[in-house]
Amino acid sequence: MPPVAPTLKDVALMAGVSEITVSRVVRNKGPISSDTRLRVTAAIDALGYVPNRAAGSLASAGAPLIGVLLPSLSNIVFPEVLRGIQAALASTNYQSLVGVTEYDPVVEQHIVSSLLAWKPAALIMTGFDHTDATRMMLAKHDVRVAELMDIDAEPIDIAVGLSHRRAGYDSGRHLIQRGYRRFGYVGHDWDADRRARRRYNGLCAALAEAGLSLTAESRSPHASSTRAGKETLKALLLDAPKLDVVVFSNDDMAIGGFFHCLEAGISVKEELALFGFNGLAIGQDLPKPLSTVRSNRFLIGKTAVERLLGAAETSDHRRVIDTGYEIVEGATA
Template identity: 75%
Template sequence: MLQDAPTLTDVARLAGVSEITVSRVVRNKGPISRSTRERVQAAIEKLGYVPNRAAGALASAGAPLIGVLLPSLSNIVFPEVLRGIHTALASTGYQPLIGVTDYDPVKEQEILSSLLAWQPAAIITTGFEHTDASRRMLSSSKIRVAELMDTDAEPIDIAVGLSHRRAGFDTGRHLISRNYRRFGYVGHDWNADHRARLRYEGLRAALDEAGLELKAEERFDGPSSTMAGRETLAALLSRKPDLDVVVFSNDDMAVGGFFHCLSANIRVGQTLGLFGFNGLDIGQALPLPLSTIRSNRFAIGRIAVEKLLETGQRPAEKLIVDTGYEIIAGATA
């Protein structure tokens, strides 16, 4: 029952051509006459031939793979980026090979070297925090690299994302223009989420510029979650009840904050403003749509793939693609 899978040779024999001709038909490369192509395709069909990628990769020193390094799968943001990657990849014949780093550059380095062992065409990773060894591996190879989410530093080859510092700054400006003055901040673990810190810094800068200050802040020591947002807002308000607006490190946290306000009978948008980051669906489905910033996560994944596959080689000069963001006015701030 377990007959060996047919190889190029089998197809070639059946179609009465050489192996290389079959290879050309399969890869759609080089000139092939209509009649030969049809004969070969019939043979492929008949035998149920599936090319062996390992052999192809070995012979051509490169695999139709894209290595993808994500910090986490728990935060919905990264599956969405992955979805963008997948969508762009769907029509190309490339496949994603995924690794999860848990926000740890050393783990990233280990996974990176096992990804590189497949000789992928490109690597997609997150942020700019890599070990020196990782950086060396990447820049000494001919493999293209995209660094996602962030544009606040110099990329190895390509960066696709947005300026989190500016997003934070604009959050501050927006809320100030809406006459909020007594700001609070609810965040989560910065070591893991470097970009949340950048947004925080941007917010502080905007307040500074307007001669305002952050009246109170509280950071949850762990990853962001709805429950964390709920509890951390409760803690913040018990210390400092007289805030008029609270900026959250992201929407998960902000939605949790919203839930706290429901339980505590605080009139959101009137007594207290709430502001998030990401523009998740859940925030917009709330009884009051969440005021937040839309980061274009799906687009980040998709554009990264498009840019990477645009050329067959590493780009001559570094490229930064700003996918931007937009303020969603919402009804909570």
């Protein structure tokens, strides 16, 4: 049987207030004391309650909805995923509603609550890092869920993507087989991007298996960017100038590293090899095409929609769809 969604009455009973008070808190209308508001919002989070805004509105007007939550639209990785989603939806009567979380689970929680209020047919999310309140809401509502980009944890419903730990491990094995021994690592904020940390762990596992370890490493406290990659590699090489190869958390960071090498007169590959992750087109347009791992981002988005709108699957039959990856030899490592 599908889960029974909590009602406004359930929230009122738990918070010890009237249904009208709960309604005012939800709609942010009328004078409400801070203590009452806190009790009501705590009950909402505990029960996983979301208001129904669909009645007589968009969702009942012949436009079935798919909610899509992406961490960023400035990172080209996620617009490519969105293109795959839109391509799969093009032949259906479904429309997407897109929210951007900026890698913040609390922001994701608020967007999930807003999207569930429209009674979507499914939600497409990124990764497995959700707040307890988000998981409670999803558990209480009969909605299909696809978690994208990662398959290294247990999905709520279906997961579509790749194993980042295995991608990191295979990157390490590839570089070891090419003769590199003095490894450096340049990364970005792991709190915002847990998948980068899984790749790092996989890389370290491959090195340890070969009796090696990272000679030097440095992480920018900021989000991934070419500037962060350039500045972080510069700082790393001041401390460890004799590295053979530097593995970057992604292509944005690696492209910044390439720019630093150009500026510093370092011959890429001959003096210092560079290796990225994602397989961005811009990395392949560098004077020396970037050595990297290409993820199948368009396929991830397209496959998620096809599986969500295909045969019914429930949380009792969790599915993991591995879209794989490809090591791109390039010319920088």
